[in-house]
Amino acid sequence: MTQLRAFRQQSVPPWRRAVLKVGSSLIAADGGGLSTRYALGLAQFIASCHASGREIVLVSSGAVAAGRVVLKDHAGEEDASQAARQAMAALGQTQTVGLWQRLLDIPLAQVLLTHDDLRNRRRYLNARATLSELLHHRVMPVVNENDTVAVDELTLGDNDNLAAIIAALVDADMLLIATDIDGLYTADPRSNPGAEPVNEVPELTPEIMAMAGAAGSSVGTGGMRTKLEAAEKAGAAGIETILFNGRDSEVVSLLSRDLLHGTLLRTKATRLQARKYWLRHVPAVPGHIEVDAGAMRALNEEGASLLPKGILAAEGEFQRGDMVEIVGPGENGSLQSFARGISQYSAMEINRIARSHTREIKTRLGYSFGENVVHRDDLALVRELDLTTGDI
Ligand SMILES: Nc1ncnc2c1ncn2[C@@H]1O[C@H](COP(=O)(O)OP(=O)(O)O)[C@@H](O)[C@H]1O
Numbered sequence: 001m002t003q004l005r006a007f008r009q010q011s012v013p014p015w016r017r018a019v020l021k022v023g024s025s026l027i028a029a030d031g032g033g034l035s036t037r038y039a040l041g042l043a044q045f046i047a048s049c050h051a052s053g054r055e056i057v058l059v060s061s062g063a064v065a066a067g068r069v070v071l072k073d074h075a076g077e078e079d080a081s082q083a084a085r086q087a088m089a090a091l092g093q094t095q096t097v098g099l100w101q102r103l104l105d106i107p108l109a110q111v112l113l114t115h116d117d118l119r120n121r122r123r124y125l126n127a128r129a130t131l132s133e134l135l136h137h138r139v140m141p142v143v144n145e146n147d148t149v150a151v152d153e154l155t156l157g158d159n160d161n162l163a164a165i166i167a168a169l170v171d172a173d174m175l176l177i178a179t180d181i182d183g184l185y186t187a188d189p190r191s192n193p194g195a196e197p198v199n200e201v202p203e204l205t206p207e208i209m210a211m212a213g214a215a216g217s218s219v220g221t222g223g224m225r226t227k228l229e230a231a232e233k234a235g236a237a238g239i240e241t242i243l244f245n246g247r248d249s250e251v252v253s254l255l256s257r258d259l260l261h262g263t264l265l266r267t268k269a270t271r272l273q274a275r276k277y278w279l280r281h282v283p284a285v286p287g288h289i290e291v292d293a294g295a296m297r298a299l300n301e302e303g304a305s306l307l308p309k310g311i312l313a314a315e316g317e318f319q320r321g322d323m324v325e326i327v328g329p330g331e332n333g334s335l336q337s338f339a340r341g342i343s344q345y346s347a348m349e350i351n352r353i354a355r356s357h358t359r360e361i362k363t364r365l366g367y368s369f370g371e372n373v374v375h376r377d378d379l380a381l382v383r384e385l386d387l388t389t390g391d392i
Pocket residue numbers: 022023024025026178179180181183184185186187188189190211212213214215216217219220221222223224225
């Protein structure tokens with residue numbers, strides 16, 4: 001490759017919580033199994049972020065690439081069947097987490113997810129609760145797709161898109177994608193020596209998407225296309241994305257000082273707008289939660305979450321994770337729908353904990369999904385959604 005023009009230096013927008021995605025091209029460079037060569041610099045970056053109180057969720061690839069080397073040694077040849085790939089992932093996954101744990105003096109937790117876990121609202125909530133508990137305890141989650149059980153039709157397939165979904169799931173401020181190239185170029189530099197660096201993308205347009213080509217290495221999946229798809233997903237959730245070269249120790253070390261040599265993909269959506277948009281568009285299931293005047297005021301005026309204490313009853317047969325209407329006292333004894341949100345409990349459970357104190361949830365149900373029946377982040381007031389308040 002001829003010498004490409006360099007990326008200019010720019011400041012990284014402020015962030016406190018980020019998802020860092022590390023591709024196979026970095027942790028298993030050259031197809032020769034795992035190596036600390038580039039992982040070391042990235043681990044130093046993670047450690048310095050952690051030390052300054054920032055939170056990182058690491059999405060690390062490399063399981064298949066690491067397992068392939070071991071299986072090849074045993075079987076003597078490479079087998080590309082799905083079962084073989086899944087066996088490689090199982091083998092390589094322990095090595096991947098092991099490698100990061102060797103390099104980092106931070107407790108790590110392995111989190112393996114499938115497409116189903118992220119599509120199913122209840123499992124999505126469970127994954128979110130686990131990740132937030134880990135971060136609360138200053139443990140770094142190391143996430144990968146659960147390749148061992150995900151069959152072809154149901155896989156997410158690439159960790160760039162997985163990382164974007166996780167960024168929205170944990171409400172990250174930033175998605176950091178470390179790869180084997182300096183950033184986005186106007187065309188794939190492998191076949192276009194005249195490709196120009198793209199320092200900043202104000203908005204992902206079809207013209208930008210068209211710049212992306214396939215993977216550059218034998219171990220990488222998806223190439224620049226899946227990175228731009230990831231940036232688009234993150235952007236829709238109001239999260240900005242950074243692409244940088246994880247092989248360049250200078251670039252990685254400057255990133256610890258919030259200086260970027262790479263591509264910054266901005267978004268026009270704010271996190272709040274994105275969430276409200278989503279809350280407006282997810283259809284509510286039949287049924288509602290009826291609250292008293294005090295709870296209605298707390299939700300409407302104080303930005304509070306909905307606790308069992310202010311709930312009178314639940315109507316309908318909704319499940320944990322469903323979007324439901326929240327109704328309160330209206331004119332002349334009628335009920336008025338004034339908010340909607342994702343319920344952490346089913347209608348049946350709500351009727352067992354209605355009116356009780358949060359500490360009684362566990363006694364009444366035998367378990368607890370937390371003190372909030374509807375968390376503030378999952379709740380939108382009808383007036384914010386620009387819907388008309390309806391008497392029911
Ligand atoms: N427009 C582009 N700009 C930069 N890189 C591109 C572009 N189009 C395709 N690529 C390729 O994408 C590769 C990075 O993706 P990939 O190999 O999947 O890495 P990873 O393992 O980090 O996910 C680069 O090495 C590069 O060859």
